[in-house]
Amino acid sequence: IVETLVRSGAVDVVVIDSVAALVPRSEIEGDMGDATMGVQARLMSQALRKLSGAISQTKTAVIFTNQLRQKIGVMFGNPETTTGGQALKFYASLRLDVRRIQAIKVGDEVIGNRTRVKVVKNKVAPPFRTAEFDIMFNEGISKSGDVLDLATKFEVVTKRGAFFSYGDQRLGQGRENAKDFLRSNPELMNEIDSLIRQKALSGEIALPLDLGEGADGGSGDAGGNEEEA
Numbered sequence: 692i693v694e695t696l697v698r699s700g701a702v703d704v705v706v707i708d709s710v711a712a713l714v715p716r717s718e719i720e721g722d723m724g725d726a727t728m729g730v731q732a733r734l735m736s737q738a739l740r741k742l743s744g745a746i747s748q749t750k751t752a753v754i755f756t757n758q759l760r761q762k763i764g765v766m767f768g769n770p771e772t773t774t775g776g777q778a779l780k781f782y783a784s785l786r787l788d789v790r791r792i793q794a795i796k797v798g799d800e801v802i803g804n805r806t807r808v809k810v811v812k813n814k815v816a817p818p819f820r821t822a823e824f825d826i827m828f829n830e831g832i833s834k835s836g837d838v839l840d841l842a843t844k845f846e847v848v849t850k851r852g853a854f855f856s857y858g859d860q861r862l863g864q865g866r867e868n869a870k871d872f873l874r875s876n877p878e879l880m881n882e883i884d885s886l887i888r889q890k891a892l893s894g895e896i897a898l899p900l901d902l903g904e905g906a907d908g909g910s911g912d913a914g915g916n917e918e919e920a
Contacts, residue, residue, distance in 0.1 A: 693738070697745045697753065704752045710735065710775040711758040732776025739782045755779060786812035795825060797867055803827035825870075835873040838880055839866065841887045848883065857883060 696705050707713070715730040746753055757773045773780070780786065793805035809821045825836035839855065839862075842848035848857050848869075855862040855869040857879070863869040873880040 693753070694742060694745065697742060697749055697751045700749045700751075702751065704754065706754045707756070709756040709758060710773070710779065713775070729776075731774065732778070735775045736778035739778050743782055755783070780812070783812060784814040785810070792823070795827070795867070801828075802867075803830075803833070833870065835870040835880060836866075838873060838884050838887070839869055842883050845887065845890055847886050847890075 693705055693707060696702050713731060713734070715727065715734050717730055718725070718727045721727065742753065745751075757775065757779070759771050760774055762770045762772050788809040788811050790807050790809075791804045792807045794801045795803040795805055804826050805823065806826050807821060807823050810816075810818045812818055823840075825833035827833045827836075839848065842857070843850050843855070848855055848862065850856075853864050855864075855866070860879070863872045873883070
């Protein structure tokens, strides 16, 4: 299916969600408990050899999501690995390690997750950079959260205690209230966004940024779910 879509040239992006859910035919036709070690890895290796040329010709972006597994018997080093063998790691131009690092709460209600993304491989730009942002339920990636974090980091917005202010304008008490204020006032958010971009272009801001210490998105369980793309 993926090869047909890629070769057609009719689509620009194909998403496989996820590699861990791809089931080889031998596993479908077999019985529960049958040993199928390495079958999925061989399937991925064969598929990627066929797909790589077509992807290059049609300029189609193919995105794979994956899941983590634990290596058995690893005493030293990182026991985490991804499913599907080594071929996908080799063929990928960009690999992202996506982790939920914190739950964002209002009172006892969880309204989103603080997420960290690390570039573990990059053929088109410098790798090993990280980014943090809020993924809010029913919203997605929070632009207001990114703007507030950057503005606070570079003193476009001032933070005194729990209060955020932009000049004489009080944005709110607490990060979530300040984000809500920016969402409700898109013109103000765009103005702050423009100031941040001006500072970045003028060299006042050294990019890329690590905002890990600047974000206080509330309390929650650390280290939860992870996916790789």
